[in-house]
Amino acid sequence: MAKDIFKNLKDKNKIYKNLYDGYWEESKSGKYTEIFSPVDNNIMGKIQSMNKDDIDKAIMNSKDAQLLWQEVPVNRRSDILNRVADILYEKAEELAEMLTMEIAKDRKSSIAEIQRSADYIRFTADAAKSLEGETIPGDSFPGTKKNKISLVTRVPLGVVLAISPFNYPVNLSVSKVAPALMAGNSVVLKPPTQGAISALYLAEVFNMAGLPKGVLNTITGRGSEIGDYSVTHKEVDFINFTGSTEVGRHISSITTMKPLLLELGGKDAAIVLEDADLDITVDNIVSGAYSYSGQRCTAVKRVLVMESVADVLAEKLKDKISKLKVGDPREEGVVITPLINKKSADFVMSLMEDADKKGAKLLVGGKREGNLVYPTLYDNVTLDMRLAWEEPFGPILPIIRIKSIDEAINIANESDYGLQSSVFTKDIDKAFYIASKLEVGTVQINNKPERGPDHFPFLGVKSSGMGIQGIRYSIEAMSRPKAVVFNLNNVE
16 A cells, blocks of 8 residues: 555654655644545545745755756656656556545546656656757858857756646646756645645655655645745746646736746636537537546536537436436546535535526536535526636536527637637538637647647646646746857857
8 A cells, every 4th residue: 555655754643744855854843734535534644834944945955956966967867757657657556546535536537647647757758858959050140150150958947846736636746847857957846735645655756766865855835824935935946836827826926037837727618519429529528527526627617509509419418417426436437526625615506506596507416415516517507607707626517508609709718718628510610710719728629628648738828827838848948048159260
């Protein structure tokens, strides 16, 4: 079991330590946060609530370690990351068990998260080798003689502060840590409060693989207590954050002259035209909207369907959603599991109450047991309802009926968010017309919104983020070009 394999992380009282300079140490703050499982509400352990002195210590240690790590050849960095991937594959079952209990993710998805993370690391280790520099002749620019050549390489930024979210505490930590390390940076990983234990196990995997001391340190504690201090720390050179739009905006507002990569919220629309294959459409919408109970930034969060096919689509969606298995994530085939906490469940229910009050038609669901919200589908949702605009982060989906393609585009673009959208149609001309008009980072044609494959660019516009992710793009974001110009007529 995970607790036996990673025994160095915690003491006999289930107090989880933090990785510092290659060892697991306990903070001197004497403060802790209890982590309860949303599955059975049993306590899983305590994480440390670190203070400012702890943060200073971790960041300064990473700063010193980075000066040595940047001198390590890329092929050597790659070897270490490949060992990390090997361990993740080997320990996937144990790590998945922790994920399942800590964030109520169904077991199949938990194993997939670990394996995908290992694949991400392997690809990153290889991709970094191909990020070669370039030479630029000066005479390619008008008026410049042949006596200048610019040698352009990429160099690390320094210390990367990686802040990961509860819904993918392993994968969305890996997507920050691995590219940062391959670029030559050191990393201070700040995991989510709920999800921290899983992320700490991940840090130990890097440690076990032989990552030099201090190149990866961890800090734990509530963002409300250490967040501002961490992101504004003068020795942090780059912030890579995944989380809510509200927190992302706050980070952007208080950091000055510090590069950011922000992955924030979404209100992804599935636009369904008259000629769409409705069976394929329904499969993608249900999978996209309800996987991990809708707690994904790329979840389908509203359906914009042409009136002529809306009745048929609604009936097909209702039938498929009503068959989704609900309950304990440890049980085979369960898709809908308890939401991460009571606050999340309360918010989803508030959206239902607003929709009910304003006349939406409940087709399926609408029930709640504790933090478990049953998969819910509403039809005849109108634009005065909160459900049309707010990100639920839960298993609830609105159907909004439309009369034209341009109406669908206008509704989609009126959102503050701009992560992804889907278009379901057999008409490639209409698909590309809509795609060209949508104000989002990615448009999926006849497929649900999703992150990946991980070497594709992944980005949001408007309130959905800042910067570009995807393996090569992430490496480039956490490094910078450096030019050395040779003036040949001055060299003997």
